[in-house]
Amino acid sequence: MSYLIISFSHKNIDIKMREKLAFNSDEDKDRFIKQLIENEATKEVVLLSTCNRVEIITRSSNVKQSARNIIEKLASYSGLDFELLYDRADIYDNDGAVHHLFSVASALDSLVIGETQIVGQLKDAFRFSQAKGYCGSNITRVMHYAFKCAAQVRNATSLGTGSVSVASTAVAKAKDIIGNTKGIKALVIGAGEMSELTVKHLISSGFDVTIISRDTKKAQNLATTFEVHVNVEPYNELSNLLEKIPVMITATSAPYPIITKDNAPNSSINRYWFDIAVPRDIDEDISMPNLEIYSVDDLQDIVNENMSLRAEQAKTAYGIVSRMSLEFFEWLKSLEIEPIVKNLYVKGNDIIDKKIKKAIKKGFINSSDEENIRKLCQTVITEYLHQPSKQLKDISKNMECDLVVGTVQNMFGFNNDSNIATKYKCDHLAKN
Template identity: 75%
Template sequence: MSYLIISFSHKNTDISMREKLAFGSDEDKDRFLRSLLDYENTKEAVVLSTCNRVEIITRSSNINGSSKDILSKLAKYSSLDFDELYDRADIYDNNGAIHHLFSVASALDSLVIGETQIVGQLKDAFRFSQSKQYCSSNVTRAMHFAFKCAAAVRNATSLGTGSVSVASTAVAKAKELVGDTKGVKALVIGAGEMSELTIKHLISSGFDVILTSRDKKKAQILADTFDANIDVQDYSQLSQLLKETKVMVTATAAPYPIITEDIVSPTSYERYWFDIAVPRDIDDIEMSNLDIYAVDDLQDIVNENMSLRAEQAKTAYSIVSKMSIEFFDWLKSLEIEPIIKNLYLKGNEVIDKKVDNAIKKGFINPEDEENIRKLCQTVITEYLHTPSQQLKDISRNMECDVVVGTIQNMFGLSDDSAVFDSFKCEHLDKK
């Protein structure tokens, strides 16, 4: 069994392809995951779908078979050509998959290096699969270390500070275009997490914020979380709001464009619209005095940040590489611990059997039984001490699997898989 990740991101696809691959609802994700696990080769699965990436994270008994199965399902879901998906996909297995997962969790593979949202999005994706029982101990272990790695990167670097999200990058670009933001109105469409981040950065940059959403109650609740005055407007006024505001940021979860040319009026002044939703919220609109920026258009400002973050990213990647190695060492140690435990249990079974027989045959006085058992257990402990230490050392070597199988056969030991299945990710509930 190997870890397998199939990745589509800003690195290998444009936004038009990513919006077709994106999973807009939990129902879509649920159906897709269920269909993947119908295949014999794929045993566990998690789907991470954000504005910049779609990651299929699995455990597989056949990398080639699973890859083709997954890409076939993606082609059917997205109505994209299988060959095109196959050519563009980044496919990672085992060591490469774990290194990629840790890089994604640590925001090193993001459009904006160090952006703070990705680890929360990965946790949400993992929770969803766990709640549906689409993943178990193997993926849980990988996620545990991924979140641990992300925390280590955050603590060791300053990558998580400053303008490090798509929302903050959009606002930074808007401020650059507008210049003096005093008295400038900025419209935010949507009342989700990205809208919350956008509002925070708009307020910080000095914009006057107007908020609208199909769910006005939800929009008002969001507005009330800020100390600044947020003007909540009816969604029915969208066309007029678009005409009156100079800056607009939209980040809804709509599966189709909500802003089409028929609701947009021309103006005599420049307007700057930022569409940070995938699928896109803004249709293809050509109009004078209107500049529209999608996620991919923010790359310039991201590249400026990259040069400042290069050294920090170098440190972060060294942490990812180190923890990837530690992860596989840890997995091997998990295989060894049950072996050592069973060797001691086997020894105790022999002690029980031989002491009981000796008492029945009169070789041992019943009153001496406790002391004799203690003596035998001391002998077993001392006898197995060196082999136990050597087994722990072997767990770090490539031949570990062969040694484990040989010892299990030699001593007739069981595979204590219950130890593995009881594992719980301690980082899951940490924000």
């Protein structure tokens, strides 16, 4: 069995393809994962879908078969050509998959290096699969280490500070364009997590913020969470607001454009619209005088500046990812050894019980001496197995571990019980 990840992101596909691959509802995710686990080679699945990536994280008994099946299902879901997706896909297996997952969790593979949203999105994706029963101990173990790695990167570097999200990058771009932002109005469409982050950055940059959402009550609740006044307008005012407000950032989860040629008004003022949603909220065919539209892929100049400033920190972070990847596999191997060592002692104690009972029955020893004889025998077993146990634990750090584990299991007739589903639960499952 190997870890397998099929990855599509801003690195290998453009925004049009990402829009088609995006999973916009839990129902879509649930339906898709069910299709994947119908394949006999694919055992566990977590599906991560964000504005910049789709990651299929699995365990597979046949990497080639699983990878092909996953991409076939993605092609069917998205309507994209299979060969195109297969050529573009980044396919990682086992150690490569673990290193990639840890890099994603640590925000080193993000459009904006160090952005803080990705680990929360990964936890949400993991919780979803956990709740549905789509992943067991193997995925739980690697997720446990991925979140642990992300925490170490945050603690050891400053990558999580400053302008580190698509939302903050959009606001930084708007501020760069406008210059003096004091009193400049900005419109935020949506009332979800990304919109909340956008409003925070707009306020800190001096903008006068208005929120609009189909769910007006949710928008009002969001507005009350800020220390400064944030205006809320009804959704039917969208066209009027788009005409009058110079800066607009939209981040809804709508599966189709909410701003089209029909509701996008002309205006005499210079306007700057930022679409940080995937699928995009703004119809790509809109073109008007005095209007500039930016999608997530158009923020690359700030992203590049961000990367150069963070290059040294990223080097440290990648060192942590590499070390944690090695530690993870060492830990996995140690899990294979623990049951074997335990079974050696259990088997020894079973033999002691059997032989003592037989000796008492035949009159070789008195029953009154049973406890002392048992303690003596257990001392012999403990001393006898001490060195083999120590060597087995040392072997868990070597490449020969799998071969030795299989040999010892066969030699002593032990069952492979390394997949203990409940023993190693993810510490981060219930955390935010």
